[in-house]
Amino acid sequence: MPAQKLVFIGLDAALPRKIRQWTAAGELPHLARLIERGVFAELWPAMPPNTGNNWACLATGAFPRVHGTTGNQFRVAGEPPDRVHDGFVSTAHLAEHLWDAAERIGKRSILMKYPATWPPTIRDGWVVDGHSVAWRATNLHLISPSRCFTTESYPLSQIVTLEHANEAAAGARASALPSLRTSLSFRGQRSTHRGYRDFVMEHEEKRYEVLLTAETDRTYDQAIITRAGEAMVPVATTRLGEWSEWVTETFDTPKGSREGTFRFKLMAASSEPRGFRLYCSEVYPTAGFTYPEELGAKLHEAIGPFVAHPDWQEESMGWVDEETALGSIEYQMDWLARATCYLMEHQPWDIFYMQSHVPDWLEHSYGGYFLDPDYAATHPREAARYEALVLRGYQACDRMLGDIVAQAGEDALVVVASDHGQIAIHSMVHVNNLLHQRGLIALHTDPGSGQLTIDWSRTKARLSAGFIFVNMKGRDPHGIVEPEDYDRVCDEVIDALYGLRDPATGKRPVSMVLRRDDAAALGLGTDRMGDMYVVSAPGYWAEGFQLLLQAQLGEDVPIIEPLGPDRARSTHVGLPTYSRGDGTVAGVLIMAGPGIKQGDEVRHVWTPDVPVTIAHAMELPMPRQAEGRVIYQALQDPDAHINELRELRRERDQLRRALETMQQAVTHY
Numbered sequence: 001m002p003a004q005k006l007v008f009i010g011l012d013a014a015l016p017r018k019i020r021q022w023t024a025a026g027e028l029p030h031l032a033r034l035i036e037r038g039v040f041a042e043l044w045p046a047m048p049p050n051t052g053n054n055w056a057c058l059a060t061g062a063f064p065r066v067h068g069t070t071g072n073q074f075r076v077a078g079e080p081p082d083r084v085h086d087g088f089v090s091t092a093h094l095a096e097h098l099w100d101a102a103e104r105i106g107k108r109s110i111l112m113k114y115p116a117t118w119p120p121t122i123r124d125g126w127v128v129d130g131h132s133v134a135w136r137a138t139n140l141h142l143i144s145p146s147r148c149f150t151t152e153s154y155p156l157s158q159i160v161t162l163e164h165a166n167e168a169a170a171g172a173r174a175s176a177l178p179s180l181r182t183s184l185s186f187r188g189q190r191s192t193h194r195g196y197r198d199f200v201m202e203h204e205e206k207r208y209e210v211l212l213t214a215e216t217d218r219t220y221d222q223a224i225i226t227r228a229g230e231a232m233v234p235v236a237t238t239r240l241g242e243w244s245e246w247v248t249e250t251f252d253t254p255k256g257s258r259e260g261t262f263r264f265k266l267m268a269a270s271s272e273p274r275g276f277r278l279y280c281s282e283v284y285p286t287a288g289f290t291y292p293e294e295l296g297a298k299l300h301e302a303i304g305p306f307v308a309h310p311d312w313q314e315e316s317m318g319w320v321d322e323e324t325a326l327g328s329i330e331y332q333m334d335w336l337a338r339a340t341c342y343l344m345e346h347q348p349w350d351i352f353y354m355q356s357h358v359p360d361w362l363e364h365s366y367g368g369y370f371l372d373p374d375y376a377a378t379h380p381r382e383a384a385r386y387e388a389l390v391l392r393g394y395q396a397c398d399r400m401l402g403d404i405v406a407q408a409g410e411d412a413l414v415v416v417a418s419d420h421g422q423i424a425i426h427s428m429v430h431v432n433n434l435l436h437q438r439g440l441i442a443l444h445t446d447p448g449s450g451q452l453t454i455d456w457s458r459t460k461a462r463l464s465a466g467f468i469f470v471n472m473k474g475r476d477p478h479g480i481v482e483p484e485d486y487d488r489v490c491d492e493v494i495d496a497l498y499g500l501r502d503p504a505t506g507k508r509p510v511s512m513v514l515r516r517d518d519a520a521a522l523g524l525g526t527d528r529m530g531d532m533y534v535v536s537a538p539g540y541w542a543e544g545f546q547l548l549l550q551a552q553l554g555e556d557v558p559i560i561e562p563l564g565p566d567r568a569r570s571t572h573v574g575l576p577t578y579s580r581g582d583g584t585v586a587g588v589l590i591m592a593g594p595g596i597k598q599g600d601e602v603r604h605v606w607t608p609d610v611p612v613t614i615a616h617a618m619e620l621p622m623p624r625q626a627e628g629r630v631i632y633q634a635l636q637d638p639d640a641h642i643n644e645l646r647e648l649r650r651e652r653d654q655l656r657r658a659l660e661t662m663q664q665a666v667t668h669y
Contacts (some may be wrong), residue, residue, distance in 0.1 A: 002619050003413035003594040005389045009401055010058065010114065011358035012051060012134070013572060014418035015371075016588040019394075022052065027391060029401050030402035031590065034414060038545040039591025039634045041602045042584060044576035045420040045535070045609070047522040048466050052087030055115040055355060055417035057607035059617070060095040061626030063523030068094035069116070070529045072134075075465045077527045077655060078475045079454065084465055085528075087135045089140070090116050093172070095625035097121060098611045099351050110343050112336060112354035113308075120291040125351075126343055128299070130640050131309060131505040134357050136282075136313045143203060143251050143260040144283035144309065148319040149184050149210075149286040150268075151276045155317040160588075162273035165211055168489045175213035177220060180273055183228065184208040184280075203251040203258075206237070208222075212269065212277065220269040225277055229572070238278075239268045246305050251283070259286045261305040267320055279320050281328075284308055303339045308331045312361040326392055329358050333396040337403040344407045352408065356400070363422045368568030372424030373581035375568050411594060413618060418587030418612055420572040423580045427502065428561045429542040430511045431534060438496050456480075460489050463544030467530025468493055468513075486531075490515060493532060500539075502560050509540040509560055511575065523608075536573045538580055595636055602633045616641075 012236050020040075023032035045054045046063050052072040053064045053410075064070045069087040076085065085092060093116060099109035109125040111117040117138060129138040148157040150238050152482035163522035165181040168336030186206035207228035212220040221240040225247075226233055236244035239651050242370050244264040260283040284306055290296040293529035299306070309330035314320045336354065343349065363371070366386035405414055435441045442458035445451070454462065456478035461470050483490050494513045502509055512535040517534045519525050536542045540560075563569065570583060578585040589605055595617050608628030616630045617621045632638040 001594065003411060004615060004618075005408055005412040006348065006351045006353075006415070006612070006618060007405060007408045007412050008058075008351075008415045008417070008615060010055065010353075010355035011359050011416060011418050011588070012355060012357040012364050012396055013420055013422050014394075014416075014588045015359070015363070015421050015582065016040075016584060016586060017582045019588055021582070022391060022394065027328045028394060028398040030398045030405065034401075034405070034416060034590050034592045035320065035599075037598050038590055039587040039597050039600045039602050040584040041144075041631075042421075043417060043589040043632075044586050044604070044606045045572070046607050047519075047524060047535075047576075048467070049420040049572045049574070049576065051360070051419050052092075052115065054587075056087075056093055057628075058417055058419065059097045059099075059114070059353070059621050060093065060609050061098070061608050061628045062095040062613040063608055063627060064339065064528075065520060065524055065526045065626060066553070066625050068092060068526065068528055070524065071466045073465055073468070074528050075469065075530070075545065077469065077530065079463065080410075080470070080477050081454075081462070081471075084166075086133075087332065088115050088131055090119055090121050090130075092116060096623040097126065097613060098620070098623055099353065099638075101615065101623045102351050104621050107620070108348055109349040109351040110347070110349050111354065112340055112342070112343075112352070114353045114355045116436045117353075119289075122291075125349075126292075128295070129289055129306070130291070132355060132357070134360065136309055139284075140309045141285055141287055142282060142308065143253065143258055144186055144262075146282045146309075146314055146319070147186070147280045148314070149182070149276075149278045149280070152195050154277075154319060157317075157319065158185070160276070162212065162276055166321070173181065175215075176217045177271060180210075180212040180220065182210050182276075182623055184225075184278075186209060186283075194490055196479070203253045206249065206251070212273070212276070216509070220276075221266075223264065223266045223269075225264055236264050238264045240266050246254075248286070249283075254426055258288065260284060261300075265320070265324060267324070277319070279311075279314065279324070281311070282306070282309060299339050299342070302342055303335055306335060306339075310358075310361070312619065322389060322553055326389065329361070330396045332356075333358065333400040337400040339406050342405075342406040350395050352404075354404075356397050358393045358397055359390070359418070360422070362390045363566075363570050365585070366390055366565075367570030368424045371422065371570045371581055371583035371642045372426065372568055374426070375424070375565055376581065379565065405423060407643050413593035413596070413614065414591070415610065415614060416588065416590040417607070418589075419607065421584040421587045422570040422572050423538065423574070423578055423583035423585055424568065424570045425541045425573070426539045426563055427509065427541075428563065429500070429536065429540050429587035430557060431468070431497070431559060432544040433543050433557065434496055434500065434559045437460055438492065440492065440496075454508050461493050461531075463534070463542075464530070466533075468532040468534060469530040472531075490532060497542075498533060500560065500570040503613070504560075504562060507537065509537050510542060511535045511537045534547060534576060538574060538578045541571055541573050549580060591631075591634055595632055595640070597636050600632060600634070605631055 008134035046057045053069045056067045056069045073084045111127045113129040115132040120127045160182045162180040164177040164479045211224040213222045214220045216598040225236040238244035262283045265279045286300045287296040311325045315325040370383040372385040439462045444455040446453045497510045516531045534542045613631040
């Protein structure tokens with residue numbers, strides 16, 4: 001009997017070799033139990049090994065050339081060079097999802113924070129969040145992004161000035177130091193993340209007053225927040241290093257009046273009117289982020305406020321500390337577990353898909369320090385400390401997984417998968433700097449803005465959205481390369497990249513450069529990619545977003561830039577087979593449940609193979625554009641369907657012969 005329910009839990013960038021180590025050490029007991037009663041694999045991501053396109057693969061069973069999402073953001077050949085499409089919305093997908101195929105036979109799905117499930121494509125089911133972009137200030141449902149109010153200078157922070165207060169807020173305690181005050185202002189903001197710079201969170205200005213008090217004369221340690229002009233009515237109180245209660249406010253936005261929640265945390269203060277840092281979390285709505293719409297209010301009442309983006313990027317900017325970031329991650333994992341169990345208990349369901357971005361967030365911040373074997377060997381204490389931080393995030397995911405699997409029951413098919421892994425990199429390869437050096441990119445000062453920008457009238461090729469685009473005449477709006485010169489320009493680019501050598505090692509930092517047609521062999525080959533695809537060598541990251549920044553700052557950065565120990569980092573680039581130390585570009589796959597082998601390991605599995613195998617094992621309709629293969633080596637009986645069909649045919653033939661015998665007997669009677 002095939003499994004009647006599916007639990008699919010996506011762990012973004014989960015590291016298969018670290019999971020093996022941590023489960024063996026007893027650090028991840030729920031994952032260990034699944035591995036024990038199921039199969040394990042290093043899961044190869046489709047190319048490029050990015051988030052947006054591989055969660056699409058895991059939902060559709062198709063490669064990027066078919067489902068249409070070639071990255072987290074993607075460009076379409078022939079469109080203006082500054083137009084970038086969001087790969088985290090369902091409208092970016094050109095292929096049918098597994099849950100849509102299952103709905104054709106009446107199955108109901110719960111889609112919990114799974115990328116590109118918004119706008120909803122299902123009619124009979126439940127969707128929560130559904131955009132799930134990984135970065136701050138990019139979520140479609142967000143009312144307002146997180147903020148840092150400070151007397152000092154931090155990236156993207158808002159500078160405030162502390163003054164002596166003339167009056168106290170209602171209920172304010174006596175202060176051992178003269179009370180201080182400042183004003184805060186919330187305004188709509190434009191996203192600062194590349195690919196989302198046109199994303200504006202608009203709302204009317206919100207103004208607040210902050211009163212700082214001190215229990216002792218050593219430092220200010222309490223902030224009381226009131227609405228401007230309402231000093232006698234505090235809306236939140238935060239002590240040093242502690243969260244305030246949740247604040248609920250109504251915001252007037254272009255989408256109408258929206259209620260949102262947020263909270264404050266006093267991160268730093270001193271005994272003087274300086275050294276002040278107050279953090280305010282993102283403002284996320286209490287309703288309107290779910291399907292059906294009324295589900296959001298029910299979850300808010302039953303579970304509490306939802307946090308779409310824990311504070312990991314804010315930690316990297318110095319706004320908050322590590323404990324705050326990890327605490328927010330643990331809050332989100334607990335919320336997702338409780339919300340999922342609530343829905344499973346109160347709604348009839350068959351398919352459950354969710355995604356957690358926690359491993360990827362933490363590995364981008366800390367992975368380079370313990371995944372890089374060279375750094376770990378020379379800085380063992382730092383490597384161990386950062387690994388412990390990442391492990392804590394995995395443990396939060398493990399607890400969430402345990403709660404959900406227990407709620408679903410032992411007879412469910414459980415699949416844990418990641419879109420890719422991560423490996424440590426030691427050098428950046430600034431591709432557009434190389435193209436500029438070779439005369440293929442030209443810069444000029446824009447007469448309108450005075451900013452240094454690309455001169456498209458003299459630019460032949462550029463790396464953008466992960467691919468190199470030739471600026472071709474007749475196809476591109478500013479095209480200058482004649483069609484008859486297209487192959488020659490491609491050859492120039494390829495020769496330039498293959499000619500690169502790392503001066504420190506003599507190694508080639510680029511493994512492959514594939515033209516679009518050739519990239520079809522890697523699941524690409526679509527007009528939603530560029531004319532060429534660059535594959536970095538292990539330890540290198542070929543990127544294209546530094547040229548203008550460096551030119552504007554007047555910096556002369558080498559084409560191959562060593563990062564050094566103070567900039568250790570990890571990411572997901574290169575071929576699925578790459579590894580360095582415990583890091584791999586490959587992600588993880590764990591499958592357990594009815595019909596799945598126990599305690600086995602399988603190899604050479606691609607992300608599109610997973611939903612195809614799920615559909616096969618659960619006897620669901622195959623997604624219409626699926627092109628992955630069934631992972632037969634994961635099945636207890638790979639011939640089960642054939643044997644069942646043969647048995648049915650044998651029984652049919654027996655019945656036919658019996659009927660013929662009966663008919664003959666009646667005829668002769």
